[in-house]
Amino acid sequence: MTDVYKALADETRRTLLDVLLERDEQTLFELCSTLAMRHGLTPSRQAVSQHLDVLEQAGLVLTERRGRYKLHTIDTSPLTQIAERWPDRKALP
Template sequence: MADIFHALDDETRRLVLDELTVRDGQTLFELCGTLATRHGVALTRQAISQHLAILESAGLLTTEKRGRYKFHYFTPSPLAEITRRWPTTERTRPCGSN
């Protein structure tokens, strides 16, 4: 689970996941363009590729290669693991009270 938190610790990687939730199955070229135009992220393709590799190793995205192109897809199941570990239930007492 530490790799999931590490992957989510970076703003650029969170933006990549945000963009994949808007339109799944983007190529590296498309993601670079979207990050630059919508968010002002001016990173090289190699830097974005490294961010994608971290997200993929954490299980937060999968890829599919078709010809010369590699498509990236958001995988939310690791996030579901986090919510199963720490379910959000309504508290019966205020925080800080015994």
């Protein structure tokens, strides 16, 4: 669970998740381009790759190799653990 919190703690990683939520199966180049053009963020490719590694270790990003491309896809299932841990107080009896 702590990996999910660490992954979500950084604004760039949250932005990467937002970008992947809009469209899955993006390459590192596509993600870097989108960060720069739409969000005004210009981290190096290496920095974005490291952010993606943190997200992947937390289970929030899945990767798949197709030929020479590595495609990144979002997986929101680890986020359900957060809602299960702290249910809405209004829903409690």
